[in-house]
Amino acid sequence: MEHILEVKDLSKNFNSFWALKNISFTLCPGEILGIVGPNGAGKTTLINCLLGLITPSSGKIIYFGLELWQNRSKVLAKVNFASNYVGLPLSLNLYENLLVYAHLYGVSQAKEKIAYLLKLFGLYEIRQKPTRHLSSGQMTRLTLAKALLNDPSILLLDEPTAGLDPEIAEHTRKLLRDLSKKQQTAIIITSHNLPEIERFADRILMLKKGQIKAIGTKEELLAKFKSKNLEELYFKAVL
Numbered sequence: 001m002e003h004i005l006e007v008k009d010l011s012k013n014f015n016s017f018w019a020l021k022n023i024s025f026t027l028c029p030g031e032i033l034g035i036v037g038p039n040g041a042g043k044t045t046l047i048n049c050l051l052g053l054i055t056p057s058s059g060k061i062i063y064f065g066l067e068l069w070q071n072r073s074k075v076l077a078k079v080n081f082a083s084n085y086v087g088l089p090l091s092l093n094l095y096e097n098l099l100v101y102a103h104l105y106g107v108s109q110a111k112e113k114i115a116y117l118l119k120l121f122g123l124y125e126i127r128q129k130p131t132r133h134l135s136s137g138q139m140t141r142l143t144l145a146k147a148l149l150n151d152p153s154i155l156l157l158d159e160p161t162a163g164l165d166p167e168i169a170e171h172t173r174k175l176l177r178d179l180s181k182k183q184q185t186a187i188i189i190t191s192h193n194l195p196e197i198e199r200f201a202d203r204i205l206m207l208k209k210g211q212i213k214a215i216g217t218k219e220e221l222l223a224k225f226k227s228k229n230l231e232e233l234y235f236k237a238v239l
Helices: 043-050 072-076 094-104 110-120 136-147 166-182 194-200 218-224 230-238
Strands: 005-014 017-027 032-036 058-063 079-083 154-158 186-190 203-208 211-216
Touching (some): 005 043, 017 043, 017 058, 017 211, 032 043, 032 166, 032 194, 043 079, 043 154, 079 136, 094 136, 136 166, 154 166, 166 194, 194 230, 203 218, 203 230, 211 218, 211 230, 218 230
Parallel strands (some): 032 186, 079 154, 154 186
Antiparallel strands (some): 005 017, 005 058, 203 211
């Protein structure tokens, strides 16, 4: 299958500390790749490199056949990102926040698209509410709505269901799974929630100290590490 993302020998050094070292993997349309690892494993650095926020020390990131650093604007127009750790302007209400980002992404029929996403995430009735007054779960849903404004071909998600109650978290996982299959949106998700990764991801990438310790489907990795479940696999591979 055609690769829409290729990461080749990606490394990042911070003052002699290797946050990433020789990272290589690919991503296909409609595929969900789950990235797990302990704190300090390099997950955030990897996501920031994929977003063009950090310049790698070496290696290549190729989206849609185009090298990221030579085609940054063109590439990132088809990519989006959601994280609880990256805030939205608190002085704006929900609708205003999405409208700003819709203009930045050049979304056509922005008002209709915003209304659709607010309804999809159960936020339409509070669309005039100042963002600073949102609960953590509402903020999570708003950042996910923002991430879908431009119908991205690749979606990068950092802890996408953090702060959501179980029912809404399951609804969100189903929504994202349907998106990946129906629209062939590729998703990279980082999470500390192993059961979520197990249910959600097609393939799993395990990081430790900036290096890939395991990558493959759950079944492939369980067999390789002779593990009964993902938790046992995690402890064998990265701890």
